[in-house]
Amino acid sequence: MAHPLAGHFSVDHSARLMRNYRYAVERTLRALGGWIALTPELSAKLLMGRHVWDLAQLADAFGARLPELRAHAQVSEPANERVVAFMDAVEEPEAPGQTVERLVGVYRVLKPHLLASYHDHLIRANPVYEPPTRRLLLRCLGDERRHIAAGTTILGHLCATPALAERALAWQRRLEGLFAAAGGVTGEGLPPAPVDTAQAPIETSDDAREFVRLEKPLASWPMPEDLRAALEAFGGSLAVPNVGALARWLAPGVSLDPAREVLTAAALTSHRLVAFARLGHQRLVKWRLAGPDAAVTVLARWAPGPDGWRVAMLDVGRIEALRPALPRR
Amino acid sequence: MERPIAYDKLAREDRWVRMRAREVAELKIAQGFPPFADLSSPDSIRERVHGILVGEIQAMEGAGRTVCDFPDAPWEFTMDMARQVWDESRHVEIYLRLLEHLGGYPGEFPETTILWRCACAEDAAARVAGVNRGLEGLACDVFNQLVHIARKIGDPILERAVEFVLADEITHVRMGSKWLTKLTEGDPDRRRKAIDFQENIDERFNLGGVRRDGDHEAVSISIATDVRRMAGFTEEEIERLVKTTQRSQVY
Ligand SMILES: [Fe+2]
Ligand SMILES: [Fe+2]
Numbered sequence: 001m002a003h004p005l006a007g008h009f010s011v012d013h014s015a016r017l018m019r020n021y022r023y024a025v026e027r028t029l030r031a032l033g034g035w036i037a038l039t040p041e042l043s044a045k046l047l048m049g050r051h052v053w054d055l056a057q058l059a060d061a062f063g064a065r066l067p068e069l070r071a072h073a074q075v076s077e078p079a080n081e082r083v084v085a086f087m088d089a090v091e092e093p094e095a096p097g098q099t100v101e102r103l104v105g106v107y108r109v110l111k112p113h114l115l116a117s118y119h120d121h122l123i124r125a126n127p128v129y130e131p132p133t134r135r136l137l138l139r140c141l142g143d144e145r146r147h148i149a150a151g152t153t154i155l156g157h158l159c160a161t162p163a164l165a166e167r168a169l170a171w172q173r174r175l176e177g178l179f180a181a182a183g184g185v186t187g188e189g190l191p192p193a194p195v196d197t198a199q200a201p202i203e204t205s206d207d208a209r210e211f212v213r214l215e216k217p218l219a220s221w222p223m224p225e226d227l228r229a230a231l232e233a234f235g236g237s238l239a240v241p242n243v244g245a246l247a248r249w250l251a252p253g254v255s256l257d258p259a260r261e262v263l264t265a266a267a268l269t270s271h272r273l274v275a276f277a278r279l280g281h282q283r284l285v286k287w288r289l290a291g292p293d294a295a296v297t298v299l300a301r302w303a304p305g306p307d308g309w310r311v312a313m314l315d316v317g318r319i320e321a322l323r324p325a326l327p328r329r
Numbered sequence: 330m331e332r333p334i335a336y337d338k339l340a341r342e343d344r345w346v347r348m349r350a351r352e353v354a355e356l357k358i359a360q361g362f363p364p365f366a367d368l369s370s371p372d373s374i375r376e377r378v379h380g381i382l383v384g385e386i387q388a389m390e391g392a393g394r395t396v397c398d399f400p401d402a403p404w405e406f407t408m409d410m411a412r413q414v415w416d417e418s419r420h421v422e423i424y425l426r427l428l429e430h431l432g433g434y435p436g437e438f439p440e441t442t443i444l445w446r447c448a449c450a451e452d453a454a455a456r457v458a459g460v461n462r463g464l465e466g467l468a469c470d471v472f473n474q475l476v477h478i479a480r481k482i483g484d485p486i487l488e489r490a491v492e493f494v495l496a497d498e499i500t501h502v503r504m505g506s507k508w509l510t511k512l513t514e515g516d517p518d519r520r521r522k523a524i525d526f527q528e529n530i531d532e533r534f535n536l537g538g539v540r541r542d543g544d545h546e547a548v549s550i551s552i553a554t555d556v557r558r559m560a561g562f563t564e565e566e567i568e569r570l571v572k573t574t575q576r577s578q579v580y
Binding site: 029030031032033035036037038039040041042045046049050052053054055056060063074091094096210211214215217218221274275276277278279280281284286288297299 | 330334338339340341342343344345348356357361389390391393397398400411412415417425426434435437438439445
């Protein structure tokens with residue numbers, strides 16, 4: 001049996017590991033903070049918003065441990081250039097359609113690895129003279145387990161189609177390759193996932209399920225029946241497009257010309273009402289029209305009048321090409 | 330990562346309708362509605378709460394960008410801003426639930442982005458002055474009044490939840506005052522510019538006389554002088570704000 005005072009880490013080595021962890025955690029918290037604005041889905045925004053502060057506290061705790069290990073406080077340091085390249089790759093997906101890639105990088109690749117690294121460090125840190133490090137790592141383990149569980153819930157919600165699930169997996173494999181080449185966050189290799197988390201069922205976070213619930217759109221919007229009928233007729237004529245049928249709903253002075261050009265330029269086969277907002281007595285109605293390879297958003301402001309509901313303003317967005325937003329690397 | 334990002338990069342689900350604040354105000358006035366939801370009916374309270382929800386989302390996004398955009402700022406600054414991201418994300422959840430409580434839904438009213446635009450200032454000092462002192466100051470006014478109205482109409486759910494959010498906002502204003510001073514130490518020019526930016530925002534959010542000094546039930550947005558004092562605004566600043574509301578333009 002090893003001597004109770006036998007140790008694996010020197011003070012300098014321990015300090016370097018703190019700086020390595022801090023580097024990954026600091027970059028992650030800044031990326032999560034920056035992504036909130038770039039991410040459309042509310043559930044993912046809330047997930048990121050919650051974790052920015054948790055990670056800031058962990059980075060702060062690593063940074064505060066440093067002077068206790070004869071090093072400068074609050075310093076981050078990558079283990080090697082490949083770790084920098086890995087973090088660059090994690091940060092890369094910035095387009096609105098790449099929420100899945102953003103979450104995969106953090107919650108399926110980086111965090112499970114951090115969990116394994118903290119655990120590996122914890123079991124090797126000396127229990128007699130390294131309790132400050134051990135306590136800190138225990139706290140990190142708890143936070144990371146909670147984060148991974150929440151991230152898994154949101155990713156399960158967002159990977160709604162087999163195509164998305166496949167895209168997520170492809171991105172995960174790519175990042176895992178980069179991370180393995182870097183030797184993980186410490187540059188010392190990838191420790192195996194700790195047994196306790198591999199076998200125990202993943203703790204489900206009620207919070208993340210609430211985020212998903214709060215994001216759920218209404219089944220149907222409350223609206224007067226005559227408006228509902230008008231929107232059904234108008235929406236149905238948009239995708240065809242049936243210009244004559246559309247014109248019947250326009251208020252005097254509203255032209256169909258700018259819309260006609262866009263609607264006839266692409267093959268649009270389906271229409272879906274996606275937003276319904278109130279503006280005084282008027283209503284703002286948004287449709288999403290989609291075809292095999294293009295989509296467009298149509299916004300109309302409907303006003304009640306003596307002849308019933310009429311379109312007082314019609315705005316057709318730009319045609320978007322429908323192709324999966326694949327990561328570059 | 331792109332730093333800072335352009336205004337129009339703000340990402341939303343399809344269910345939101347984004348419009349210019351001026352256009353929303355004009356269309357409402359044309360229909361005989363006040364430009365900014367007063368708190369005179371359940372409908373207008375719900376509209377105000379929806380507006381606050383949108384503001385909280387943008388506040389969370391703005392604070393998140395500040396964490397991301399200034400990696401070279403003092404670490405303590407990042408800590409305060411990260412804390413604010415957490416607070417704002419809880420505020421978003423609170424207001425989503427309050428909206429549910431009031432029978433509304435996200436996307437029920439158009440979203441305007443003047444708040445977010447203010448959060449896009451390139452200098453960190455200007456951002457904390459504008460957002461944490463200007464906009465969070467406005468939040469103090471709005472929430473303080475909402476607590477009062479909730480108490481009056483007998484809605485303890487609304488009253489209690491908003492009271493806790495208000496407590497957080499007071500903390501955010503204090504953070505703003507602290508970092509405006511620290512970041513501009515020894516640089517009076519930078520400080521002046523940051524304060525100008527904040528004053529510009531204050532002026533814009535007087536909303537053409539909608540925000541005024543007065544009784545909660547008599548004015549659309551009443552200036553929360555006591556709360557502002559608690560948050561660290563000086564008597565001089567409060568007096569200046571009250572004065573500007575008496576001559577402010579429609580935005
Ligand atoms: Fe807030
Ligand atoms: Fe705030």
